[in-house]
Amino acid sequence: MQQQSLFDAPDDRPLASRMRPRTLDEFVGQTHLLGPGKILRTLIESDRVSSMIFWGPPGVGKTTLARIIAGRTRAAFIDFSAVTSGIKEIRAVMQQAEQSRRFGEKTILFVDEIHRFNKAQQDAFLPYVEKGSIILIGATTENPSFEVNAALLSRCKVFVLNALTADELTGLVRRTLTDPRGFGGTRVVMDDDLPGLIAAFANGDARTALSTLEMAVLNGDRAADGTVTVSRDLLAQCTSKKSLLYDKTGEEHYNLISALHKSMRNTDPDAAVYWLARMLEAGEDPLYVARRLVRFASEDIGMADSRALEVAVAAYQACHFLGMPECSVHLTHAVVYLSLAPRSNALYTAYETAKRDALTQLSDPVPLQIRNAPTRLMRELDYGKGYIYAHDTAEKVADMDCLPESLTGKRYYEPTESGSEARAKARLDAVRAWKEARRKEREK
Numbered sequence: 001m002q003q004q005s006l007f008d009a010p011d012d013r014p015l016a017s018r019m020r021p022r023t024l025d026e027f028v029g030q031t032h033l034l035g036p037g038k039i040l041r042t043l044i045e046s047d048r049v050s051s052m053i054f055w056g057p058p059g060v061g062k063t064t065l066a067r068i069i070a071g072r073t074r075a076a077f078i079d080f081s082a083v084t085s086g087i088k089e090i091r092a093v094m095q096q097a098e099q100s101r102r103f104g105e106k107t108i109l110f111v112d113e114i115h116r117f118n119k120a121q122q123d124a125f126l127p128y129v130e131k132g133s134i135i136l137i138g139a140t141t142e143n144p145s146f147e148v149n150a151a152l153l154s155r156c157k158v159f160v161l162n163a164l165t166a167d168e169l170t171g172l173v174r175r176t177l178t179d180p181r182g183f184g185g186t187r188v189v190m191d192d193d194l195p196g197l198i199a200a201f202a203n204g205d206a207r208t209a210l211s212t213l214e215m216a217v218l219n220g221d222r223a224a225d226g227t228v229t230v231s232r233d234l235l236a237q238c239t240s241k242k243s244l245l246y247d248k249t250g251e252e253h254y255n256l257i258s259a260l261h262k263s264m265r266n267t268d269p270d271a272a273v274y275w276l277a278r279m280l281e282a283g284e285d286p287l288y289v290a291r292r293l294v295r296f297a298s299e300d301i302g303m304a305d306s307r308a309l310e311v312a313v314a315a316y317q318a319c320h321f322l323g324m325p326e327c328s329v330h331l332t333h334a335v336v337y338l339s340l341a342p343r344s345n346a347l348y349t350a351y352e353t354a355k356r357d358a359l360t361q362l363s364d365p366v367p368l369q370i371r372n373a374p375t376r377l378m379r380e381l382d383y384g385k386g387y388i389y390a391h392d393t394a395e396k397v398a399d400m401d402c403l404p405e406s407l408t409g410k411r412y413y414e415p416t417e418s419g420s421e422a423r424a425k426a427r428l429d430a431v432r433a434w435k436e437a438r439r440k441e442r443e444k
Contacts (some may be wrong), residue, residue, distance in 0.1 A: 016207045018181045020170075021064055022071065028172050028206060029164040030061060033419045038248075040159055047360055051136040053153070056161030056384050057323070059205030059229065062139035065161075066110040069137065075106035081113070090124045097134045113148035114138030121151045129155050142239060163204025170199040173213055183228075188217055190230040201239050201283045203324075212238055236298035239283075248370035253284070257292055260335070261443035265300050276335050277328075286327050290316035293334050304419035311337045342419030350413040358365050358408060364404035395432055399438045 021027040023359040024034055024041060033040040033256070043049050049069055054062040070077035078093055097107035109125075111117070128134045128272055129152065136156060136163035140147060153405040164172075173195040176182035193396055198216075202209035215238045256279050263271035279289060315334035319327040373384035388398035 001193070003140045004203060004292060012136075012210065015176065015182060018208040019179065019210055020119070020174055021061070021068065024068060027061060027064065027068070027324055029168045030161055033159055033161070044072060047075075049073070049135060050133075051156045053114065053138040053148065053156045053158045054161055055140050055142075055144050055158055057163050058141055058355045059202060059207035059209075060161045060164060061159060061201070061206070063112055066139065068136055069108065070110070072105075073108055075098055075108045075135065077108045077110065080109055081110045086119055087124055094128045094133065097128060098131075101131075101133045106200070108137060109134045110137045112139050113141075115129070115142040118134075121147060126152055128153075129318055133377070163207055164202075165204075166196065166199045168199075168207060169204070169209045170196045171343050173198050173209055175211060176213060186217070186229060187225075188220070188225045189227060190216075190235075190390060191232060194230065194232065194235055197235065203285065209372070217361070237363050251431040256282075256284075261292065261296060264296060264339045267339055267343075268338045272335045273332055276331060280328055280331070282325060286319040286324050287316065288400065289331055290319045293338060296338055300343060300345055301338065301341045302344045302402070303349040303415060303421040303424050304342040306420065308338055308341045342421075344416045344418045344421045346413060346415050346421065354412045357410070361404065361406060363421065364406055364444055367401060369400055369403065370402050381408060397434065399435065 005243065024044065025035055030040075032038065035041065040274065044065075051293050054065060056062055065081075069269055070079075075180065078096075078097075080089075080093065093109065100107050110335065111125075114122075125136055126149070136152075137146070138144075144153055144156075148156075166185075177188050178184050179194075195213075198209055198212050201212060212235075216230045216235050217228055219234060220230040222228050230431075256275055260272055260275040260279065263269075263275055280286060293312040294309070295334070297308040301308040311334050315330045318330035321327075322330070367388035368382050369384065369388075371378070371383040373379045378384070386400065387401050390396055390398045405409060413428070415421045415428055417425060
């Protein structure tokens with residue numbers, strides 16, 4: 001376990017280290033795990049932790065939680081790094097833990113970046129976890145389903161830690177400005193919205209938020225009385241985003257996503273890629289952009305190229321797997337594809353028209369012929385009477401109305417001639433013509 005030297009100068013430590021929460025009450029975020037009465041908080045407070053893995057993105061408190069556990073537990077706590085340790089070091093620690101167990105003392109072993117251990121290294125832990133010689137706490141930014149051995153994973157409870165919200169990070173930045181461990185001894189002057197911009201830039205990472213704040217304050221304009229002024233231009237320089245820094249919940253956020261959407265709609269891939277870069281380099285959440293692309297794929301392209309939806313969903317998944325900056329190329333792939341795909345808003349207009357009718361005619365009954373009839377009483381009430389199984393017909397289409405009587409003949413989906421939707425239009429036109437011919441025959 002690492003110990004602090006008498007010669008360490010606490011004030012020289014990075015701000016993120018000085019502000020590391022010491023108790024659960026100081027901890028920011030993860031209320032789904034650490035809120036009052038939540039399971040992880042209860043386990044920590046009662047010193048009944050079992051082997052577990054903390055999985056989440058950087059800067060959300062995985063190591064901090066382990067240190068809080070170290071401060072509360074009566075067990076021996078060993079801090080172990082997967083980056084600098086090998087099989088030899090693992091076995092030495094395991095032997096030490098085994099000896100402690102014989103004297104009735106528990107050992108909690110915290111392994112940071114456990115995903116960096118290979119299979120043989122992870123296997124070295126397994127017998128000691130099974131015997132109870134150690135309680136293993138691992139931290140990882142990677143999906144443990146893929147990075148942790150199945151046998152070891154089955155003996156650990158996985159707790160998923162989420163990226164911090166902008167409000168949580170903004171609160172942390174404001175508290176740091178007044179906390180004695182932070183800049184409480186210095187009068188720092190900045191515009192009210194700058195903590196929120198720092199939070200937006202940090203993108204869920206507390207360490208990034210505090211490091212950005214520290215850089216801004218240390219490079220701020222210092223007056224003779226010791227007051228430090230942090231300007232908007234200085235903050236932009238600290239984030240290397242001088243012209244791009246923007247509030248992801250403000251007007252510019254919506255202006256940029258609108259510019260991206262309309263550039264794609266206008267078949268302008270150059271403009272679309274530019275607006276994409278503006279958003280990503282300003283710190284926008286790539287998953288937000290990916291979600292908008294998924295919507296665009298069906299709203300503006302739809303049946304004209306159904307492959308567009310597959311590309312957009314694949315881009316979202318790539319963003320989830322990789323994050324920034326790697327996923328920027330996947331978003332570019334999707335943006336260019338969507339920009340060049342044929343256009344149809346027939347699906348969008350179909351739903352919007354149907355929605356208006358649905359809201360005004362919620363009481364219209366489902367036609368009897370398409371109701372399910374699982375009971376005798378329902379059959380006696382004519383549920384399902386007149387239903388025609390389409391597969392039993394030569395045309396594979398039933399001569400049967402499926403809309404409520406008040407909407408008979410109403411059309412919502414009007415396909416275009418664009419791209420692949422032309423085939424859908426030809427098919428639907430043929431079906432509608434066949435049904436109309438059958439209707440006229442019945443009326444004779």
